[in-house]
Amino acid sequence: MTKKKEKQKNTFEKICEVIKTMASKPSGLIGLTILIFHVILAITSPLYVPYDYKAIDPTLMLTPPSSEFWFGTDSLGRDVFTRTILGGRTALTVTFFGSLIALLWGGALGIFCGLVGGKIDDVVMRIIDAFLSIPWILAMLLIVSLLGTTTLVLIPALGFFYGKGIVRVARAATHDVIAKDFIVSARARGHSNLSIIWNEILPNVRDAIMVEGAMRWSWMLLGFSSLSFLGFGVSPPTPDWGLMISNARGLMSFAYWAVLAPIFGLSSLIIGINLTADAFAKALGIDRSTKAPV
Amino acid sequence: MDSAVQTINNLTIGFTSQKGKQISILKNISTTIKKGETVGIVGESGSGKSTLALAMMGYVKHGLYTISGECLFHSNNLLKMKNKDLENIRGRKIAMIPQNAGQSLTPNLKIGYQIDEALKLHTDLKKEERDKKISGLLNKVRLPSPEIMAQRYPHELSGGQQQRVAVAMALAGNPELLLLDEPTTGLDVTTQAHVLELLNFIAKDTGTSMVYVSHDLGAIAQVSDRVIVMYSGEIVLDGPVRSILKNPIHPYTFGLLKSIPKLTSPGLPDSMSGSQPQPGTIKTGCSFYERCNLAEDNCKNNSPTLEYIDGLNTSVRCFKYKELINVKETNLDTVKSINNHVLQNEILDISKVSISYAKQKFIDQLLNKIDDSNPTVQDINININKGETLALVGESGSGKSTILKSIAGLLKTKDGMIKFDKDKVLSNDLKMRDPGFLRAIQLIFQNPDESLNPNHTVEEIVSQPLRLYFGLKGDELKQKIIEVLEKVRLGEFYLTRYPRQLSGGEKQRVAVARAFAAKPDIILCDEVTSALDVSVQAAVLNLLQELKEDFGTTYIFVSHDLAVVRAISDRVAVLYQGRLCEIGPSKNVYQLPSHPYTEVLLGAVLEPDPDLKPKLVAEDIVEEKPPEKGCSFQGRCPRILGDICKNEVPPWQIGENGNSIRCHIKVEDLKKQQNIN
Numbered sequence: 003m004t005k006k007k008e009k010q011k012n013t014f015e016k017i018c019e020v021i022k023t024m025a026s027k028p029s030g031l032i033g034l035t036i037l038i039f040h041v042i043l044a045i046t047s048p049l050y051v052p053y054d055y056k057a058i059d060p061t062l063m064l065t066p067p068s069s070e071f072w073f074g075t076d077s078l079g080r081d082v083f084t085r086t087i088l089g090g091r092t093a094l095t096v097t098f099f100g101s102l103i104a105l106l107w108g109g110a111l112g113i114f115c116g117l118v119g120g121k122i123d124d125v126v127m128r129i130i131d132a133f134l135s136i137p138w139i140l141a142m143l144l145i146v147s148l149l150g151t152t153t154l155v156l157i158p159a160l161g162f163f164y165g166k167g168i169v170r171v172a173r174a175a176t177h178d179v180i181a182k183d184f185i186v187s188a189r190a191r192g193h194s195n196l197s198i199i200w201n202e203i204l205p206n207v208r209d210a211i212m213v214e215g216a217m218r219w220s221w222m223l224l225g226f227s228s229l230s231f232l233g234f235g236v237s238p239p240t241p242d243w244g245l246m247i248s249n250a251r252g253l254m255s256f257a258y259w260a261v262l263a264p265i266f267g268l269s270s271l272i273i274g275i276n277l278t279a280d281a282f283a284k285a286l287g288i289d290r291s292t293k294a295p296v
Numbered sequence: 297m298d299s300a301v302q303t304i305n306n307l308t309i310g311f312t313s314q315k316g317k318q319i320s321i322l323k324n325i326s327t328t329i330k331k332g333e334t335v336g337i338v339g340e341s342g343s344g345k346s347t348l349a350l351a352m353m354g355y356v357k358h359g360l361y362t363i364s365g366e367c368l369f370h371s372n373n374l375l376k377m378k379n380k381d382l383e384n385i386r387g388r389k390i391a392m393i394p395q396n397a398g399q400s401l402t403p404n405l406k407i408g409y410q411i412d413e414a415l416k417l418h419t420d421l422k423k424e425e426r427d428k429k430i431s432g433l434l435n436k437v438r439l440p441s442p443e444i445m446a447q448r449y450p451h452e453l454s455g456g457q458q459q460r461v462a463v464a465m466a467l468a469g470n471p472e473l474l475l476l477d478e479p480t481t482g483l484d485v486t487t488q489a490h491v492l493e494l495l496n497f498i499a500k501d502t503g504t505s506m507v508y509v510s511h512d513l514g515a516i517a518q519v520s521d522r523v524i525v526m527y528s529g530e531i532v533l534d535g536p537v538r539s540i541l542k543n544p545i546h547p548y549t550f551g552l553l554k555s556i557p558k559l560t561s562p563g564l565p566d567s568m569s570g571s572q573p574q575p576g577t578i579k580t581g582c583s584f585y586e587r588c589n590l591a592e593d594n595c596k597n598n599s600p601t602l603e604y605i606d607g608l609n610t611s612v613r614c615f616k617y618k619e620l621i622n623v624k625e626t627n628l629d630t631v632k633s634i635n636n637h638v639l640q641n642e643i644l645d646i647s648k649v650s651i652s653y654a655k656q657k658f659i660d661q662l663l664n665k666i667d668d669s670n671p672t673v674q675d676i677n678i679n680i681n682k683g684e685t686l687a688l689v690g691e692s693g694s695g696k697s698t699i700l701k702s703i704a705g706l707l708k709t710k711d712g713m714i715k716f717d718k719d720k721v722l723s724n725d726l727k728m729r730d731p732g733f734l735r736a737i738q739l740i741f742q743n744p745d746e747s748l749n750p751n752h753t754v755e756e757i758v759s760q761p762l763r764l765y766f767g768l769k770g771d772e773l774k775q776k777i778i779e780v781l782e783k784v785r786l787g788e789f790y791l792t793r794y795p796r797q798l799s800g801g802e803k804q805r806v807a808v809a810r811a812f813a814a815k816p817d818i819i820l821c822d823e824v825t826s827a828l829d830v831s832v833q834a835a836v837l838n839l840l841q842e843l844k845e846d847f848g849t850t851y852i853f854v855s856h857d858l859a860v861v862r863a864i865s866d867r868v869a870v871l872y873q874g875r876l877c878e879i880g881p882s883k884n885v886y887q888l889p890s891h892p893y894t895e896v897l898l899g900a901v902l903e904p905d906p907d908l909k910p911k912l913v914a915e916d917i918v919e920e921k922p923p924e925k926g927c928s929f930q931g932r933c934p935r936i937l938g939d940i941c942k943n944e945v946p947p948w949q950i951g952e953n954g955n956s957i958r959c960h961i962k963v964e965d966l967k968k969q970q971n972i973n
Contacts, residue, residue: 183747189726190704191761191814192734201760205751 023285024278030285033277040271044091053081055088055241064257074259076250085241086263090271092236093243096156097222103161104168104222105215111165112172113199113207116180127173130166138163139228146234156235160226164218171214175207209286216279220272227268243268301473301505302329302352307365307375309347309356310575319576321347321360323529326602329473334499334506336520336537338513340552340829341800342572344529349475349509351375353390354382369473388418391466395478397458401450407434407461408446411468418469433464436501438494455692456487460494467498474506480515484691485856489900489910492518511829513556514902517541518909525549528572528583531602535610537906545610545617547588555834556904557863559886564634564841564863567834571799582614590616634841636866639682642718643817643850644703649676649712651695651702651874670924671710673698673874682817685844685851687865687882689858689897695874696854700820703852704739705729717817735765738811742823744803748795754781754806755791761814776813783846784809784839801832805839812843818850825860837864858901862886870894872929873922880955889967891957892935927960935961935969 024030059079067074073082115123142159149155179185180203188198229235230244238245243264250260304327310320322344329335329352339345350357351367354374366373369385377385386392394400402410408430415426434442437460450458459479466474476495480488496519499506508519516523516537523540525533525548533546544550551568558565570587581596582588588595594615602613608621652671673695680686688696701707703714705726714722716733723729738761741747748757758777762768768776778788784805795803804824811819821840825833841864844851855861861868862882869879870893878891885894892914899911914934922928926942933941937960946960957963 183741183743184749186706187739187741187747187810188760190706190734190737190739191764192726192729192731193760193764197764201752201756202749205749 020282020285024281027281027284029277030281033274033279033281036270036274037278040090040094040274043087044094047087047091051084051088053084055080055084056239057081064253064260066257067259073263074257076246076260077253077257082246082260082263085246086243086267088241089243089246089264090267092153092240093223093226093230093268094271096153097160097219097226099157100160100222100226101164101215101219103158104163104165104218105211106165107161108165108168109172109207109211109215112169112174112211113176113203115169116173116176117195117199117203119180123173127169130169133163133166138225139232142225142229143232143234146229151234151237156226156229160222164222164225168211168214168218172207172211175210176203179203179206213279213283213286216275216282220275220279223268223272223275299331300328301331301370303368304328304352305366305368307348307351307367308363309351309360310363311360313576317576318363320363321529321575322351325365325531327524327531327534329505329507331472331505332499332503333522334508334520336516336523337507337509337526338511338516338523339526340511340572340831342528342575343526345509345511345526346477348526349392349477349507352473352475352507353386353392387414387471388469389471390473390475391469391471392475392477393459393462393466393479395481397462397479398450398455400462401458403450405449406446407448407450407453411446411461411465414465414468429468433467434461436467436498437461437464439464454487455483456491459483459487459491463491463494463498467502467504470502471504474504476506476508478510478512479508481510481512485858485897486691486900486912486914488515489518489902489912492902493910493912495519512902513541513553513830513904517904517906518902525552528578529575530583530613531611532584532613533610534602535608535612539608539610541904541906543621543623545605545608545612545620546614547590547616547620548584550620550623551587551589552830553904555831557834557837557857557859558903559859559862559898559901560903560905560908562862562883562886564838565834567838568831569835571801571832584614590619592616634685634864634866636683636685636844637848638684638866641682642679643682643716644678644680644852645713645715645718646676646678646680646699646703647713647715649699649702649714650674650710651698651707652710668710670922671874672922673702674922676712676876678869678876678879680818680850680852682850683844683848684867685853685865687853687855687861687868688871689855689861689868690871691856691897693873694871696871697822698874699871700739700822700852700854703818704737704820705734731765735761735814736817737820738814738816738818739820739822740804740807740811740824743827744795744800744807745827747807748803750795752794753791754786754793754795754798757795757806758809758813761810765814780809780813781806783812783843799832800828801835804828804832804836808836808839808843812847812849815847816849818852821851821853823855824853826855826857833860840864858886858897859903870897875922875928876958877929878951878955878957880951880953884951884953884955887953888970889952889957889963890955890970891929891959892933892961892966893929895970896932896934927958935966937961 025034057080062075062079064077065071065075071081071083073086076082115126142163145159146155185198185202188202226235227244230242231248233248235244236242246264247261250257254261304325307322307325308320309322310318313319325348337345337348354367354377356362362375367375369390374382411430411433412426415421415429421429430446431442434445439445439457439460453461480491483491492515508516510516520537522535523537524531525546527548533540533544533549540549541553544553554566555568556565568587573583581598582600585591585595600613600615602611604611650671651673652668654668676699688699690696698707702709708724716722716736722733755777758780759773762773762776781790786802786805825836828836843849853861853865865882867880868882868885870877870885870891872893877893878885886898888895896914899913902910914932923930926944927946930936930941940960946958949957949959949963951957951963952967
C-alpha cells in the first residue's frame, strides 16, 4: 500500500514539475492561462450569466454593444455576451471526451500494431489509410444524419475520426522502442504481449501519444465547430460558437459584434490549447535532457 | 623536426550549469604537438579527450565555451579566430578523421566525388590533376583498384574500407595536423590492426603530426610516440609511450593498465574501485583521490600540479609519483586465474544447428519450412557442461550473437536441436517453451542503455523476473530485490534511481542483477563489457566470475575481444561466417598450432605494449555471405591449399593441445607453417 502511495506521490510531483516547466516560458504561460480561463468559464458561467440565453426580444434586435449588453444582441434579440460565455460548454465537453476516446483507441491500436507487426499490422494500417482518405466531414455528416446530433453520437464519432492519426503516431513511437534490448529481454523472459505493452512500451510512448492527443483536441474543436456551423452539431437554441457564427454571418456587414464575439471565443480557445500542447511537448522533451547526466 | 605545430596554453573549457555555476570540462590544459609527432590522448569516457581534440580544430561544442587559455596553431589562436579564417585552416591545415566513417560519408554520393569535393575545396588543382590525385590518395590508403573504388557508394564498402576513405579525404588537403577521434573503435580486430598499420605508414610517409584520441591503450601503444593520459578534464600524465605504458608513474594509469586483460598474462585483471567524478563535483584536492590506493590527507586538501621530471622526460600530476618510479613492470601483471568448478554434466547440447535469415516464400511459410541452402549459421555442434564458461569468438558477421538468440528462443533454428539438461528439447518457438526453461536461460546484453527500460526505476527493473517466475509481491518482493542488488554490490538506495541516473558500470550491474534474479542455470552474455570503460570492464568481469563461483551458473560468453575471452572462459569456440573453425579449452586454443583464422585473430590483438606489434597475416576484407561450398575461411585464408578448400567442407581434427580444428591442412603441417612464420 505504501508503495502505491509513494508512486502516486511521485506521479503527482512529476505532473507539478511538468506544469512548472510549461509555465516557465511566456508562450506556455499564455497558453495555460487561456486554457484554464476557458475551462473555469465553461464550468462556472451558468452561475453568473446576466441574461437568459433563450430569451428572445424582438425589440432588442441587433443592438450594438453597450453597457447593458456588453457584446450587443443578435438577430433574435438575445444577449451575445451571455451566449458567448456559455457557447464553449458543449464544444469543450464534447471534444474533451472525444479526444479522450481518440487517445484510447488510437493509442491502443497503434501500440498493438507496432508490437505485433507483420501481416496484421499491414492489414490494419491499410484500413486506417483508407479511412484517412475519406474526407472526414462527409463521413461525419453521414453518421450524424443517420444517428442524430446528440452528444452521445457526436463524442464517439469524433473520437473515432480523430483517433486515426493517433494510431500512426503511436505505432511510430512503438517502433522506436520495439527494437531496443529491454523489449527483447522481456520477450526472452517470456512475458505476455499485454505485460510487455503495459510495463515496457507504454511508459516510453505515453508522452508522444499525450502530446499528439492534445494537438488532436484543438483540431477536433475546430471540427466540431464546423459541424455546428453547418447545422449538424448542437441544435438551437443551445448556445454554441459555431452555430452563432453561422446564424450571424449574413448580418456581418452591419452587426459585426454578433460574429466577432464567438469567433474570438473559439480562436482564443484553439490558440490556448495549441500553445499548451506545444509547451507540454517541450516540457516533456526538456525534462529529459536536463535530467540526463552531463 | 622540432618546431611546434600546435601549442595549447592553460586551456580551460566549460559550461554554465542551470544554477549559474561555471563548471570546467577541461582544466588548465597545456601541451605542445611537435612536427611529425604522433600524440596519443587516452582516457575513459567523460575525461574530456574529445573536447580537447575538437578544441585543437578551433571548435567548441554548443553549450560549452572557452573560459581561459589559448590554442595556438603556428601562433594563431584558433579559439579567437573568425569562422571565415578557420575555413582556410580546417581541412587544409588541420584535418579530422571521425570515429564512425560509415556515418560521416554521405550515403548517396560516390566515393570519388566526395574526395573530389575535398580536393576542390582545399587545393587549386585542375580536373585531370584531381582525378589523378584521387587515384593516388586511394592507392595511398591501400584500397584495391582505386578507379573502380572511386565509382562506388559508401554502403558498398566494408567498415575498414570506409575508414580508409575517410583517411584519404583527410589527406586530400595535405594537412600538417591530423586529428583522429577513436578512428578504429567500431572496427573488427583484424581491420583495426590494418588501419593502425596504415596510419603508422602515413605518419612516417608524409611527416604529418597526428593526435590520436582513444580509450584503447592497445591502439595507442601501436601508433603514438607520446601519450597524454587524461582524467576528469586534466592531464595527469604526459610522456614518451614506452615509459608511460611500461612504467606508469601516475596511480590512475597504473590502475588502468592493470585492469586491461592481456593475452600475455591470462586471468582476470584487477579492477579499480569507484568511477570518474562528474564535472564540477571536485572542489579541492586531487581528482583521483577517492580511487587512489596511495592517497593521503595531503591529496585530499591540495591539488597536485603537473610536474616535469627531467630524467624520464615525463610530466606527472601526483604528489606520490616517487613511490611508483621504482615499481617493476612485472607487478603490472598481477591477475587472478579463474577456477571454475565444472561438473561433467551436460547442461546444454547444441547439435547440428543451422539458422537462416532468408525470407520465407509464401508456400514455405504455410508449410513452416525454411528453404535456404546457404544459411547464415550452419552445422553448429557444441556441448556445454554445468558450471562451465564457454566463449564464442569471432568478428562481426560470424554469427555468434545469432547463436545466442536461438538458444534464448528469440530466433527459430532451421535445422538441428537444442537440448537442455541432457534430454529436454527446447522448443523452437518462444511461446511454446516451458516457463521453467525460459527462467533457466537468461540474457545479458551489450549496452545497458538499451537493455534497461529508461522509464523504470531499478526496483521495477529487477522486480520483473521475480514477479514473473516466482510470483513475489509486497514486502517479500522488496526484500528479494534488495538481496539481489546486494549481490551485485549495489546498495538499497539504488532502488528508486532511474537508469539515466546511473553510471555505465552501475547500469550493467543492474542488468546482471536482473538476470540473476531469475535464478538461472545458464546466462547468455552478449558482448557484456564492450560498451564499458576499461576499469569498469574489469570490475564487471570480476563480478560475473564471483557470482558464477557462488551459484555455479553456466555462462555462454560472446565477445570479439580475445583478451577478455581469454580472461574469463574455460573453453572457446572460434566462429567464422557462422561456421565453427576451432573449439577447445581456452589455453589450448590460444596456443599455436591452431586454425588459420584463430592465428589471424590472435595476430591482430593489440596489447598495451609498444614492443608487441600485431602480426598481419591476412587481408581484412570480410565477405558478405559465407561461400556456397568448401571451407568458410577460404576467401581470406593465408594458408589456403587449393581446390580442396574451395570444394570440400574441411574435416575436424584433434589438435596437438586437445583442441578440435576444422581444416584441411594436417595438424603437423599447420605446426610447421605457423612455427616458421
